[in-house]
Amino acid sequence: MIIDAHTHLFSPNVITQRAQYAERDTFFGYLYASPKARTIGVVELLTAMDASGVDRAVVAGWAWQNHDVCVEQNTWLIEIARQHRARLSVLCTVQPNAGDAAIRELRRCVESGLVGVGELNADGQGFRLDDAAFLQLARAASEMGVPLMLHTNEPVGHLYPGKGRLSLAEIYAFVRQVPDLHLVLAHWGGGYPFYELMPEVRAASQNVFYDTAASPLLYAPDVFRVVVNLVGADKVLFGSDYPLILYPRRQKEPDMRPFLDEVRAVGLSDEEQRKILGENAARVFGL
Numbered sequence: 113m114i115i116d117a118h119t120h121l122f123s124p125n126v127i128t129q130r131a132q133y134a135e136r137d138t139f140f141g142y143l144y145a146s147p148k149a150r151t152i153g154v155v156e157l158l159t160a161m162d163a164s165g166v167d168r169a170v171v172a173g174w175a176w177q178n179h180d181v182c183v184e185q186n187t188w189l190i191e192i193a194r195q196h197r198a199r200l201s202v203l204c205t206v207q208p209n210a211g212d213a214a215i216r217e218l219r220r221c222v223e224s225g226l227v228g229v230g231e232l233n234a235d236g237q238g239f240r241l242d243d244a245a246f247l248q249l250a251r252a253a254s255e256m257g258v259p260l261m262l263h264t265n266e267p268v269g270h271l272y273p274g275k276g277r278l279s280l281a282e283i284y285a286f287v288r289q290v291p292d293l294h295l296v297l298a299h300w301g302g303g304y305p306f307y308e309l310m311p312e313v314r315a316a317s318q319n320v321f322y323d324t325a326a327s328p329l330l331y332a333p334d335v336f337r338v339v340v341n342l343v344g345a346d347k348v349l350f351g352s353d354y355p356l357i358l359y360p361r362r363q364k365e366p367d368m369r370p371f372l373d374e375v376r377a378v379g380l381s382d383e384e385q386r387k388i389l390g391e392n393a394a395r396v397f398g399l
């Protein structure tokens with residue numbers, strides 16, 4: 113069973129009224145003002161999954177700044193999850209700064225069948241990991257038994273739109289505050305896995321997982337072997353960041369296949385591949 117644990121979907125409203133949403137939400141506007149940034153609907157996602165042999169996708173919407181937009185999009189995501197139970201597992205988005213309203217929204221979504229919350233973005237949505245409201249939300253997710261997927265990025269290297277300032281120190285402090293939360297750090301945790309070599313960090317991070325979203329744009333393929341050596345094959349979830357174009361030099365349209373081919377060619381054992389390509393996501397997201 114192949115699971116892509118990190119994809120993004122947009123409602124027909126967002127796709128057809130992109131300019132209005134870009135105006136309402138500065139973070140979305142910043143990243144999606146250019147028509148080159150793809151927004152896709154359910155049909156395109158399912159078609160891409162069929163073409164690449166992906167059985168199931170974990171779907172995130174977008175990290176909206178505005179609570180009301182989160183709620184509106186979640187209502188659509190709930191509908192999508194109901195219609196495509198067999199193929200899609202859907203996360204809700206909340207604005208942690210909305211406080212109790214965000215927690216109520218998370219509960220509504222989980223009770224309606226969504227499997228977690230994310231991809232949240234501290235820089236994009238304007239919160240800090242040590243904010244009381246975010247900690248309260250994270251504890252609520254932990255109590256509801258659902259994982260939280262958080263955008264992270266590497267603190268060094270080339271700049272790109274959406275690269276934020278969230279630090280590894282902040283992430284570690286957060287992890288220690290909510291050790292029971294199942295936390296998926298997107299984009300290889302921005303380098304956090306290296307510090308799992310420190311016994312105290314490893315002990316505190318038992319419920320921290322890493323997804324591989326956008327990896328070909330960031331790291332050499334060796335990253336798979338290296339991170340598995342650092343944290344073990346049970347903590348890595350294959351995720352593409354679809355519909356992001358991962359190989360811009362040779363790829364014009366979104367396609368899940370080239371990255372899957374890369375993962376199968378990096379020298380992982382069959383067991384490691386099974387875990388990374390599906391079993392870990394099934395466990396973490398309770399699929």
Ligand SMILES: [Zn+2]
Pocket residue numbers: 231263264298299325
């Ligand atoms: Zn991300």
